[in-house]
């Protein structure tokens with residue numbers, strides 16, 4: 093194994109060709125330690141955190157949500173167990189630039205861009221204004237100029253509190269990616285209440301994917317090293333779409349010169365977890381260990397508990413209630429956007445910025461899979477815990493379906 097000191101990061105790899113220019117050989121590993129690998133960009137992760145050497149080369153799939161295989165032994169394994177490490181896929185041309193940005197994370201003064209000021213966008217913005225103490229500024233963008241002016245005025249007129257609140261400014265198109273976090277809530281058209289459309293999320297796929305392609309290309313051109321947070325529907329498929337479209341050259345060929353998979357994250361599972369908790373309370377079901385996984389919509393998996401106490405019938409019942417909760421609000425004659433804006437986006441985004449475990453769709457073996465994870469200076473860290481085989485089989489099924497649907 094070769095170790096190099098590169099900008100005070102310890103890079104470690106089996107071949108010289110994996111290393112960037114400018115590193116100096118060292119004899120011993122030091123923290124932060126980064127394992128360099130080269131893997132297929134279409135089906136592999138880009139930058140992720142590990143707590144054991146056994147995780148470095150494990151196959152990608154839902155088993156990564158359970159505790160890793162027995163730890164290896166030896167000095168390197170001991171080092172990783174003590175300090176943790178990152179794995180970086182050098183197949184992505186921006187891998188080292190993104191690594192540097194992650195290793196020196198900001199803890200305050202974030203700059204956010206919010207694209208799309210419809211019902212969801214307006215709710216997310218209101219939530220971030222009130223709760224986002226660690227955000228300095230939110231630059232807002234929507235083709236509807238009147239909406240930009242409206243929110244700039246309305247949220248500029250919120251009474252000061254004894255803790256900081258972000259400033260709201262109107263974003264120029266050319267400044268969209270001058271931020272740490274771009275939150276995307278725009279849609280080309282949510283089916284109306286009387287449209288008769290059953291799956292209002294999937295119905296938006298084609299139009300929203302086309303709209304997003306322009307933003308994905310722009311992220312690529314500007315060598316964006318921040319995070320692209322996808323909120324509009326269908327969240328999980330569009331997150332994958334943003335990643336893919338940013339990694340194609342002008343002839344449509346994948347060259348992996350765009351976003352790393354972990355720079356894109358889908359935000360739709362937060363509201364599913366909150367809806368499941370709501371129905372569990374109504375039906376007096378214990379849900380303190382409750383979990384939600386998979387896509388925001390068809391394919392969702394809710395569990396009353398991940399391992400001990402898992403009840404398949406109760407879990408499937410809660411899954412169905414959470415999956416169709418939006419239709420209950422629609423039946424009252426209203427478009428549901430308040431709980432989604434606050435749970436899937438505002439609260440989950442703030443947890444992301446704070447480095448806390450949160451719900452989001454994250455890259456795993458070539459799909460964006462909803463689960464709990466957190467952002468660390470060593471990359472994205474999955475929440476791993478024992479999962480009962482019955483539940484794991486459900487997760488594998490929904491994972492397979494996503495993989496089939498998102499084949500490039």
Ligand SMILES: NC(=O)c1ccc[n+]([C@@H]2O[C@H](COP(=O)([O-])OP(=O)(O)OC[C@H]3O[C@@H](n4cnc5c(N)ncnc54)[C@H](O)[C@@H]3O)[C@@H](O)[C@H]2O)c1
Nearest residue numbers: 208209210211212213277278279323324325359360432436
């Ligand atoms: N993630 C979740 O939990 C969740 C929950 C509910 C809804 N949603 C989704 O959020 C999205 C937004 O819903 P909504 O109710 O706010 O829709 P909306 O129709 O009220 O607003 C959409 C906004 O997008 C803007 N827009 C259109 N084209 C644009 C472009 N090219 N660039 C920038 N902005 C553009 C429009 O001007 C409009 O302001 C939908 O896809 C909806 O299904 C997500």
